[in-house]
Amino acid sequence: NAGVTQTPKFQVLKTGQSMTLQCAQDMNHEYMSWYRQDPGMGLRLIHYSVGAGITDQGEVPNGYNVSRSTTEDFPLRLLSAAPSQTSVYFCASSAFERGGPADTQYFGPGTRLTVL
Amino acid sequence: AQTVTQSQPEMSVQEAETVTLSCTYDTSESDYYLFWYKQPPSRQMILVIRQEAYKQQNATENRFSVNFQKAAKSFSLKISDSQLGDAAMYFCAYRYGGSQGNLIFGKGTKLSVKP
Numbered sequence: 001n002a003g004v005t006q007t008p009k010f011q012v013l014k015t016g017q018s019m020t021l022q023c024a025q026d027m028n029h030e031y032m033s034w035y036r037q038d039p040g041m042g043l044r045l046i047h048y049s050v051g052a053g054i055t056d057q058g059e060v061p062n063g064y065n066v067s068r069s070t071t072e073d074f075p076l077r078l079l080s081a082a083p084s085q086t087s088v089y090f091c092a093s094s095a096f097e098r099g100g101p102a103d104t105q106y107f108g109p110g111t112r113l114t115v116l
Numbered sequence: 117a118q119t120v121t122q123s124q125p126e127m128s129v130q131e132a133e134t135v136t137l138s139c140t141y142d143t144s145e146s147d148y149y150l151f152w153y154k155q156p157p158s159r160q161m162i163l164v165i166r167q168e169a170y171k172q173q174n175a176t177e178n179r180f181s182v183n184f185q186k187a188a189k190s191f192s193l194k195i196s197d198s199q200l201g202d203a204a205m206y207f208c209a210y211r212y213g214g215s216q217g218n219l220i221f222g223k224g225t226k227l228s229v230k231p
Contacts, residue, residue: 031217042120042207042221043161058218090161094217104151105211105219107161 002026004108006091012114013081021076021111023091031094032074033105036060036087043090049074081115088112118143120210122222129198130230136183137193137225139208148212150184150191151219155205164206167191195227203229 007022025032033048035058045058049068063085065077074093078085089111095103119142129135141150152164167175167184174182179199183192195202208222 033218035219035221040125040223042223043219044221045218048218088159092161092219103217104163104166106163107153110159110161112159 004091004093004106006089006108006111008111009109010112012116013078014116015082017081019078019081021078021089021091021113023074023076023108024072025091025093025106026072027093027095027106028071029093029095029106030071031103031105032068033058033092034064034066034074034076035090035092037090037110038087046076046089078113083115086113086115118145118210118212118220120208120220120222122208122225124225125223126226126228128228128230129195129202131198131200133198134194134196135198135227137195137206137208137227139191139193139222141189141191141208141210143189143210143212145212148210150182151209151211152180152182152191152193153207153209153221154202155207155224156201156203161207165193198229200229200231203227 004025030051034046035043037043044060047066049055055066091108092105094105121140148169150167154162154164165177179196181194205224207224210220
């Protein structure tokens with residue numbers, strides 16, 4: 001049971017380049033989400049998904065795209081990287097039952113992204 | 117909108133002593149959950165403790181306990197018998213109890229432990 005995995009661990013991009021951050025979980029969790037962590041800002045929600053085929057925006061969605069074709073995978077796409085997207089990105093997942101009690105979120109190890 | 121505030125950017129404690137980290141939150145909801153996450157230099161986010169708002173009893177996990185004051189919207193973390201391995205960033209987080217369930221984080225408190 002690997003939990004939540006993220007690839008790559010580190011990435012350097014040039015302004016305007018695109019890339020996809022990968023996130024996978026093997027716990028059969030319905031809920032998955034992406035956060036970014038900036039110094040002094042805590043973690044902020046980018047996008048989230050409550051099941052395959054369902055995604056929604058969080059607090060800071062601009063410049064990012066997501067899709068959820070399977071329960072296991074939730075990739076985050078940067079369409080045209082900008083220096084403001086330099087950050088540490090975390091993927092998280094949790095069991096989810098609509099109308100039921102909120103369950104604990106488990107986090108991946110993070111991806112440190114630098115945009116030059 | 118819900119907000120989470122951690123008013124102490126940095127804290128320091130002597131090894132084996134007790135330290136309390138503060139957290140306040142703002143919400144109009146009655147059903148919600150509160151968490152403390154630890155982030156050591158490895159960057160991994162580790163759940164320390166969780167509290168359901170409907171439970172009056174304060175949560176406890178070994179050396180970690182919380183003081184949950186629902187009316188005051190306060191959720192402090194007490195670390196007893198502090199150890200060097202407790203040095204980390206600590207984040208307080210709020211999660212609405214409804215179907216969405218997204219986490220809202222405070223900005224964090226950096227805890228140093230002195231030998």
